Amino acid sequence: MPFAQEQSKSSTVASEQLSKTETIKLRNKHIGQACQLFYRSDPLKIVxxxxxxxxxxxxxxxxxCINNxxxxxxxxxEVxxxxxxxxxxISTNxxxxxxxLVQCAQTLTSKMPEPLSVCFFVNSGSEANDLALRLARNFTKRQDVITLDHAYHGHLQAVMEVSPYKFNQPGGEKKPDYVHVAPCPDTYGGQxxxxxxxNADLGALYAQPIEEICQRQLAKGQGVAAFIAESLQSCGGQILPPPGYFxxxxxxxxSSGGLCIADEVQVGFGRVGTHYWAFETQGVVPDIVCVAKPMGNGxxxxxxxxxxxxxxxxxxTGVAYFNTYGGNPxxxxxxxxxxxxxDQEGLQxxxxxxxDYLLRECSHLKQEFECIGDVRGVGLFVGIELVKDREGRIPDTKSARWVVNRMKQLHQVLVSSDGPNDNVIKLKPPMCFSRENADEFLLAFRECLATLTQDKMATEAATAAATTTHGVIATAAETLANKTKLFERQDRLIKSV
Structure with a gap:
């Protein structure tokens, strides 16, 4: 979808005041080091x-290709x-x-299934998920929450507690006892x-651990407050749950008295193509839905x-909910x-x-390159998993990172990698992505895979040659050693006569 005109490059839009080096120096001095950059060895300065x-x-x-x-x-x-x-x-609370405010609520709820019809406005996905947990705990009068392994739900304390993607890291905080982690429904590399x-019903298999958690909680007379999950897990490696799972x-x-929370922060607003919300692809209606990121286009x-x-x-409860900026005009x-x-530009x-085109073409690349273990996705939410060995499904983290950097440095195409082993190339581009853009990505990605394959073949050939050479040298050395021992024995025999 073309834009009306290219935005002005004049100083009235934005002026470049600092060199990249100066920007980096100021960032290192004044921005917390925990705030990480993309491409840390050679970061981009986007103006x-x-x-x-x-x-x-x-x-x-x-x-x-990554800015959802x-x-x-x-x-x-128009935005x-x-x-x-x-x-x-005017901008006020x-x-x-x-x-x-009321028109936004009306439009948003009109795109939701019944009975989802009441809105609370916030500033971010973290705030949305935090409030969702608060609503669920208030309604159920329970504390326990079930989350999925590798999930990420935000950076506030309450949502960090239900984000294994964060708390399972070496420096992460210990998981609270009232948080229960179920397996990520990853049918390619999961449990x-x-x-x-x-031939199994993988949806039922992955649902079973959650059923067992609920049964244990009921046996203790506690039940659960909520189950929270991204409708499609993004940071976990572009995961699509199997049919029937949700x-x-x-x-x-x-059945255990809990509520179901759908985190649509990364995948909502038509990204999946077939539906406006990703949870709809599973034929379910959550009790609470959280939206953010794409809602404000930045x-x-x-x-x-x-x-x-x-x-x-x-x-x-009698406790008023007030958010200074949430829902401002x-x-x-x-x-x-x-x-x-x-709606107007037909972006869904x-x-x-x-x-469909990207998935089809990436599947063709999978047939051509052994380093692609899996291609999965729906709409403009695609994951390409790179492996060292397709049969063993051994993750190839090093190659994924190499591809991400080469795509940026050589082809000026921005992609990222994620997943438990950081080996899944992620595609979540703006919804105005075109067929020409898809072809640009595919051409660049093919070159990276071809180069990667050639480099691996060259390395393997060099290793094989070195092994052969080493074998020849080893054989020669062994022969020389045997001759030396023979001469020593002969010398001893001569001296003993």
């Missing part, structure tokens, strides 16, 4: 964005205009009436795979959508513009068509 492209301080254009935040494209004119106009009019169980899990959780805005019953129970105007653009349909 401008337009659509599916980003530009560095030298004007180099990069194809953005700029959902409808960097600096989309920019909506935010600027509202900012020039949601204790005053304003139309942008139950299509290789180990070729339906079985939701049944088990609800502006900090998010929301929790739930049922009237759960919202009323929260109100009945500027944020809501931007979110309204984003949802309009998705674009995700469906391009996603």
């Amino acid at each position: 401008r964005g337009q659509g599916q492209y980003m530009f560095d301080e030298e004007g180099t254009r990069y194809l953005d 935040v700029a959902h409808v494209g960097h600096c989309h004119p 920019v205009r909506a935010g600027a106009l509202q900012m020039a009019t 949601n204790r005053f009436l304003h139309d942008e 139950f795979t299509d290789k180990m169980y070729p 339906r079985a899990v939701y049944d088990a959780v609800r 502006h900090p805005v998010g929301a929790v959508v739930t049922t009237p019953e759960i919202a009323q129970a929260f109100h009945a 500027v944020s809501c105007a931007i979110a309204n513009a984003v949802m309009r653009v998705i 349909q674009n995700a469906l068509q391009l996603g």
Whole structure:
């Protein structure tokens, strides 16, 4: 989807004031070292964005295949205009009436299945998931939460506690006893795979550990407060749950008195192509849905959508919920513009068509290159898992990182890697991605795989040659040693006569 015009490069938009070296020095001095950069050995300084492209301080254009935040494209004119106009009019908190807030809630809930009809507005996905847990614990009067291995739900304390992606790291905090971790439903490299169980119902197999947790909690007279899961696990390696998984899990959780929370922060708003929300691909209706990132196209805005019953129970506590910036007119105007653009430009349909094309072409690459172990995805949410050995499904972390860096340095295409072994190449581009962009990625990716394969073959040949040479040398040395021993024995015999 072309933009009306390229945004101005004049100083009225943004002026480049510091050299890249100066920027790095100031960042190292004033920004916490825990705040990590992409491409740490050679970080990018991005000064401008337009659509599916980003530009560095030298004007180099990069194809953005990873920025699922700029959902409808960097600096989309309609989104920019909506935010600027509202900012020039009024921005205040949601204790005053304003139309942008109620219209945003109306549009958002119109895209949800019944009975999800009540909104709470927040600033981020972390805040959304934090509030969702608070709503669930208030409604159920329970504390325990079930989460999935490798899941990430945000950086606030309450959501860090349900994010194994973070707390399982060497310096992570200990998991609380009231948090229960179930296996990630990864059918390629997880606990139950299509290789180990070729004819099994993998959805039922992966649901069983959650059913067992619920049964144990009921046996203790406690039950659970909530089950929280990303509808498609992103940081866990672009994971698509097997068919029937969420339906079985939701049944088990609800039978133990718990609520089901769908984290749509990374995968909502039409990204999957077939549906507006990723949870819909499993035919389930959550009790609480959390949305953020793509909702603001780069502006900090998010929301929790739930049922009237759960919202009323929260109100009945007598403790008012107030968020200074959550639901402010500027944020809501931007979110309204984003949802309009998705509909007007047919971006959900674009995700469906391009996603099918990318998956098909990546599957062809899998047939050509042994280093690709698996290709999976839906819509513009694609994962390509690199392996050392396809039969053993041994992760190839080193190659994945090499590909990510080569794509950036040689081809100016930005991708990332993730997953438990950091060996899954992730594609989550802006929804304005085009067929030409897909071909640009595929051509660059093919070159990387070909070079990687050639390098491995050359290394193996060199190793084989070295082994052969070493064998010849070893044989010669052994022969010389034997002759020396023979001469020594002969010498001793001569001296003994």
